[in-house]
Amino acid sequence: MASSFDTTLSNIGITRASTAAAPxxxxxxxxxxxxxxxxxxxxxxxxxxxxxxxxxxxTQMVAQxxxxxxxxxxxxxxxxxxxxxDKLGATSASDAMGYVGxxxxxxxxxxxxxxxxxxxxxxxxxxxxxxxxVTISDMNGVALKTMPLGAQAKGTVGYDWDGKDxxxxxxxxxxxxxxxxxxxxxxxxxxxGLVWAPVQSVSTTTGTTILTLPGIGEVPVSAVRxxx
Numbered sequence: 125m126a127s128s129f130d131t132t133l134s135n136i137g138i139t140r141a142s143t144a145a146a147p148x149x150x151x152x153x154x155x156x157x158x159x160x161x162x163x164x165x166x167x168x169x170x171x172x173x174x175x176x177x178x179x180x181x182x183t184q185m186v187a188q189x190x191x192x193x194x195x196x197x198x199x200x201x202x203x204x205x206x207x208x209x210d211k212l213g214a215t216s217a218s219d220a221m222g223y224v225g226x227x228x229x230x231x232x233x234x235x236x237x238x239x240x241x242x243x244x245x246x247x248x249x250x251x252x253x254x255x256x257x258v259t260i261s262d263m264n265g266v267a268l269k270t271m272p273l274g275a276q277a278k279g280t281v282g283y284d285w286d287g288k289d290x291x292x293x294x295x296x297x298x299x300x301x302x303x304x305x306x307x308x309x310x311x312x313x314x315x316x317g318l319v320w321a322p323v324q325s326v327s328t329t330t331g332t333t334i335l336t337l338p339g340i341g342e343v344p345v346s347a348v349r350x351x352x
Contacts, residue, residue, distance in 0.1 A: 229320050234340055247318065319340075
């Protein structure tokens with residue numbers, strides 16, 4: 125036999141499952157959920173069917189309305205935030221694709237010759253050095269040219285090799301191996317070689333923009349020092 129509560133629900137278009145079924149409530153919106161319209165219908169039915177000699181407590185009614193309003197607001201905010209997140213994700217992917225075809229300066233030891241010959245790069249020094257040397261070798265490890273950069277302060281110093289070996293012959297287009305060495309009055313100074321490399325492809329599947337560079341491999345965009 126249907127209870128008065130079941131009758132009230134039925135009058136406003138909400139059917140409660142029988143006790144023999146799983147203990148869930150089915151609404152027009154979705155099973156087991158009440159949307160904002162359902163809540164307003166329930167509140168209206170409650171007010172229409174209340175005992176005039178024992179009405180619903182106003183404080184309790186206001187508290188219920190405030191709670192539902194807060195939950196509805198959170199739901200709407202979540203929907204809005206997801207839309208913003210999706211938009212930003214699409215924008216980030218679009219921005220990331222802009223790297224393809226460009227050259228970037230990043231940590232590495234393999235470099236390819238420029239169209240006009242030679243390579244350029246930089247050395248990051250952890251401290252001041254009285255002598256800094258950059259050695260260019262072929263892929264067999266044979267040294268082609270060593271360029272002394274002289275004394276340098278802590279920081280980044282650039283170099284540019286014209287593509288000629290120590291005999292003045294054209295060394296070709298590479299790839300080349302670049303090694304750096306820094307000394308400060310005979311004491312080694314930490315030095316990091318930076319090379320220019322073209323961006324072959326970009327990936328954002330991990331949530332981080334990853335660039336694929338020939339001879340270097342995959343590097344995060346955060347490792348890029350400069351974009352050419």
